[in-house]
Amino acid sequence: MLLTIALPDNLPLTEADVRLELAIVLYQQYSLRLDRAAQLAVMSVDDFYQLLIDRNIVTPPADIDDEPAELVLASLRTSLQQVKEGKLHPISELWDGIIDSV
Template structure:
């Protein structure tokens, strides 16, 4: 489904700004998961999560090396369709390609 919204010409927001603001509201209302709102905002789940942290909507993990389960799940949900379409490759194949580059 596609929705068209007519915005005034003098609005100081870009389409990207509007997408992010809408995504934030939908996330806060628990209407969509993190990966879905990131897709709506047309940015990565990590970047969207950083916006939420910057706006004090969510609290960052105490250990910067810890990734929240929600970010891990969002990454997996985004990766699975790519795997099914053959767009992602096993790490062993990627490593072989790197070794060939530097051999």
Template structure:
């Protein structure tokens, strides 16, 4: 779906601001999943999740070593979408850079 919105020139908003605001609202209303909202905001899932934490929309995990279930699910959905699109990587490349 494509939506075109004409905004006044003197409005201090960029397309990125509008995308981010819309993504936050739709995520908060449970209209978009975390990964879809991040995609709308043109951000990585991790960056978008940190933005939500900063705006007190979601709470950070109690244990800093725990990855929230929402991030795990978003990562799995992204991986499944990549598989459907044929974006596969050789096993030999999966661990490249893990020790950096």
């Protein structure tokens, strides 16, 4: 679905600003999951989640090493979508480029 919104010329917001604010509002209203809100904001899930933390919309985990469940679920959804789209890499390629740089 394509939605076109005409904004006043004197509005001090860019299209990116409007997309971001809309994504945040829809996320807060439980209308969009984290991964979809990040996609609307044209941001990575991690960056969008950090923005939510910075704006005190979500609380960061108490232990810095703990990955919030919402980020884990968003990552799993992204991975499943990549599988559906055929964007798979053989396990034999997992360490390509990493071992060479060590």
